[in-house]
Amino acid sequence: MEKLSYASESSTSPWVTYLRQIDRVAPHLGDLAHWIETLRHPKRALIVDIPLQMDDGTIRHFEGYRVQHNLSRGPGKGGVRYHPDVDLNEVMALSAWMTIKCAALNLPYGGAKGGIRVDPFSLSEGELERLTRRYTSEIGLIIGPQKDIPAPDVGTNGKVMAWMMDTYSMNHGTTITGVVTGKPIHLGGSLGREKATGRGVFITGCEVAKRSGIEIEGAKIALQGFGNVGSEAARLFEKAGARIVAVQDHSATLYNEAGIDLTELTVWQAESKQIAGFPGAQEIAKEEFWTLQMDILIPAALEGQITRERAENLSCKLVLEGANGPTYPEADDVLAERGILVVPDVICNAGGVTVSYFEWVQDMASFFWSEEEINQRMDKIITDAIAHVCDKAEEKNCSLRTSAYIVACERILLARKDRGIYPG
Numbered sequence: 001m002e003k004l005s006y007a008s009e010s011s012t013s014p015w016v017t018y019l020r021q022i023d024r025v026a027p028h029l030g031d032l033a034h035w036i037e038t039l040r041h042p043k044r045a046l047i048v049d050i051p052l053q054m055d056d057g058t059i060r061h062f063e064g065y066r067v068q069h070n071l072s073r074g075p076g077k078g079g080v081r082y083h084p085d086v087d088l089n090e091v092m093a094l095s096a097w098m099t100i101k102c103a104a105l106n107l108p109y110g111g112a113k114g115g116i117r118v119d120p121f122s123l124s125e126g127e128l129e130r131l132t133r134r135y136t137s138e139i140g141l142i143i144g145p146q147k148d149i150p151a152p153d154v155g156t157n158g159k160v161m162a163w164m165m166d167t168y169s170m171n172h173g174t175t176i177t178g179v180v181t182g183k184p185i186h187l188g189g190s191l192g193r194e195k196a197t198g199r200g201v202f203i204t205g206c207e208v209a210k211r212s213g214i215e216i217e218g219a220k221i222a223l224q225g226f227g228n229v230g231s232e233a234a235r236l237f238e239k240a241g242a243r244i245v246a247v248q249d250h251s252a253t254l255y256n257e258a259g260i261d262l263t264e265l266t267v268w269q270a271e272s273k274q275i276a277g278f279p280g281a282q283e284i285a286k287e288e289f290w291t292l293q294m295d296i297l298i299p300a301a302l303e304g305q306i307t308r309e310r311a312e313n314l315s316c317k318l319v320l321e322g323a324n325g326p327t328y329p330e331a332d333d334v335l336a337e338r339g340i341l342v343v344p345d346v347i348c349n350a351g352g353v354t355v356s357y358f359e360w361v362q363d364m365a366s367f368f369w370s371e372e373e374i375n376q377r378m379d380k381i382i383t384d385a386i387a388h389v390c391d392k393a394e395e396k397n398c399s400l401r402t403s404a405y406i407v408a409c410e411r412i413l414l415a416r417k418d419r420g421i422y423p424g
Contacts, residue, residue, distance in 0.1 A: 012328065014093030014303050020329045025405040028396060032413040039099070039409065042092050043110075044068040048138035050116065052131050055124050062131065066114040066139040068148055069095035072415040075146055076112030077102055077353060079153025079182075080135075080160070086115035090303070094153075097324050098353070101346040103408035105385050107357050112148045114139065120155045132160050136167040143168065145178035145364065151356050152182040154227075154302070158194075162187050178363035181356035190359035191371035193352070196378060197322070198232025200351020201298065203379055204343050204386045205233075205320045206240070208400070209296075211390055212341055214317050217241030219295040222316070224248045226265070226275055229322045229349065230300030235262055237296075246292050249301070252276035253289045290314060299326035300349075306331045314340060321345035336399055344401035346408065347386055354378050 022040060026033050050062040065088055068076040078098040081091075091113045099111025116135055120128055142148055152161055161180045165187065168179045177188030185191065192199075209216055219242040223230050226249050234244050243259035251274035254260060260281050268278045276283070290310040297314060299305050300322030306314075311327075311334035319335065319342040321327065327335070327342060335342055355378055362368045369377075393403035 012304055013089055014325055015089045015096075017304075017325055017329060018093045018096045021401070021405060022409075024329070024402055025409055028398070028402070028406045029409055029413065032410060032417065035413040035416045036409070038070065038072070038416050039096070039412065042067050042069045042095060043071055044142065045088065045092065046139060046142055047088065048135065050131060050134050050138060052127060052134065054127060062116050062118050064114070064116040064135045064138065065091040066142060066148070066150075067091045067095040067112060068142065069111040069113075070099040070412060071110035072412055072419060073103060073110055074108040075110065075144075076148035077107070077109035077151070077356065078111055078113040078148075079151045080156050080164070081113070081115035081153040082118050082120040082155030082160075083115065084117060084119045086117045091115050093303070094324055097346060099412065100405060100408040101350050101353060103411040104346050104389065104404045105350050105354060105381060106411065107353065109149075109353075109357070112150075113153075114150055115153070118155075128160070129163050132163045133167045136164045137171060140168055140171055143179060145176060145360070149178070149356075149360060150180045151352070158182055158184045158189060161189075178360055181359040181363075183359070188359070188363045190355055190362055190374060191369070192374040192378070193355045193359060194228060195232045196355035197229045197349050197352035198234075198300075199236065199375070199378070200354065200382050201229065201233035201300070201320050201322045201348055202236040202240075203351070203382045204348045205237070205296065205298075205318065207383060207386045208341060208343050208390065209318060212318070214295065219243070220245045220293065221296045221298060222246040222248075222289065222292055222294040224289070224297075224299045224305060224326075225301035225323065226269060227300070229352075230298060231262070231266060233298055233300065233320070233322055238262055242296070245294065246289055247275060247281070248286070248289045249275050252278075253284050253286050254278055254281035255284045255288075255292065256281040296320060299323050301326070304328065306335075308334055311335050311338075311340075314338075316340060319343065321348045324349065332399065332401060342399065342401060343386070344404050346404050347382075347389055347400070350385070351378060351382060354381050 045067045048064045095113035102109040161183045183189035294316045297316045303325035306327040308330045311331035
């Protein structure tokens with residue numbers, strides 16, 4: 001199979017960003033580099049047409065995707081995204097980052113991702129349910145608790161996962177809770193799942209800050225994205241004594257040097273469905289966000305946010321990637337040259353997939369743990385993983401991102417090597 005080139009693709013393409021990250025880690029893999037081509041090719045990509053009868057009786061068609069990037073270490077794992085900008089290139093990249101993330105955490109999964117190109121907020125609840133059920137049926141031939149386990153992502157939630165689980169179960173004639181994670185608690189979901197990703201950002205941030213001599217108490221934090229991930233991470237940092245001086249989402253950029261009251265902002269967002277207009281902060285221009293005085297930046301929105309130009313203007317000491325793929329490779333270089341540490345997405349935001357793993361295990365055993373047990377188990381896995389990545393970075397004299405990729409790729413490619421190729 002011909003190598004997937006990025007010479008003719010946009011340098012801002014998520015898949016190109018991933019391929020460049022793989023290129024950077026290749027020289028560190030020794031004999032295992034012989035198998036690296038397997039990481040440059042998704043194992044399986046499914047594109048589906050989803051006809052939907054709208055509430056007014058008209059028929060619309062939506063395009064959906066499910067990509068399984070690599071299954072060498074176990075079944076695929078990855079979210080389902082509902083967003084107007086979803087396309088195959090993005091889903092391929094997100095599935096590949098899930099492969100790296102699961103291996104970096106040493107979870108027994110491969111990487112997968114799915115999505116539908118749709119604005120979920122433009123649909124009624126009935127339309128959203130019908131869309132989800134048809135999509136689930138279309139991808140049903142490649143998902144399953146031992147094949148590929150979807151989860152929530154941008155634009156989806158526990159209710160969507162309940163519809164997916166029910167649809168898959170109805171098509172198989174028995175209740176199969178382990179086909180998805182991120183479900184409501186009463187349908188086999190796990191305690192602690194909703195806050196897990198933000199908690200992971202906080203844990204990894206504190207660990208790297210401690211190793212680097214960065215004080216959390218009194219630190220000024222700028223946050224991009226105020227969904228489940230960003231809001232929970234910010235809340236934990238605020239509790240630890242940090243000040244959230246800026247929050248940006250699609251509707252506005254808020255700034256308050258004295259610190260934004262997150263409790264008040266959460267109430268405002270719940271009522272207004274956006275942060276714009278919040279009276280407890282000043283609204284500033286969108287691009288000004290990247291030039292503010294800050295100690296820690298948490299990009300927790302979509303991919304492709306930190307460009308070379310923005311990286312040159314950042315004043316922070318630490319970047320915690322709550323989102324997937326928020327930093328372009330050339331921006332990574334700028335940040336490294338300027339001595340700004342980046343905790344990469346594949347470790348930083350891995351709390352969600354870690355508790356998803358716990359949910360899957362609990363569903364398979366029909367035995368459920370307390371939230372305290374879950375948090376303790378998650379904290380240990382995340383802390384051990386970031387410590388291993390930091391130690392490897394010191395050993396190899398490389399960035400934390402390259403280190404995380406070394407750790408992950410060694411595990412993936414060793415599995416590929418020892419499994420061999422069938423047929424031989």
